[in-house]
Amino acid sequence: MYHGGFEANYPLIRPGAKTMKGSDGADHTLPDWPAEANGVRVGYMEKPGKHFVAVRVLYNKTDLVLKNEVLIDPMVHLGGGKRFSAEPTVVSDGPIRALLEDAIRKNPDRRPELEAIRNQVPPE
Secondary structure (H helix, E strand, C coil): CEEEEHHHHHHHCCCCCCEEECCCCCEEECCCCCCCCCCCEEEEEEECCCEEEEEEEEECCEEEEEEEEEECCHHHHHCCCCCCCCCCCCCCHHHHHHHHHHHHHHCHHHHHHHHHHHCCCCCC
8 A cells, every 4th residue: 555755754654654744745544455455464655766665564463664665566566467556456465475575685673573474475
């Protein structure tokens, strides 16, 4: 799910975040997660040049803000035929596992929590 522009929002993001700063400078409420997003949920932000980065991983009661964002590769992390939109993008387990693997590599300080989440995602 989109969490806003990186520069304006990353310094402010915390576990439990419900809002983001819009390009207009106003606070905007994050939409509810869709019902079909019943597993791992990922919050992402946009960096200049239309680069999207994962910054938050949620699963059950776990809500982690990544110290080191993960550049999202649409072919690897979203799966074929998926793209970003204003609505949350629902992806299958394989791409989510790949994103979690990259998050673990970039955030060794959160390895135990991220591995625990990854281990709940069935391999495709």
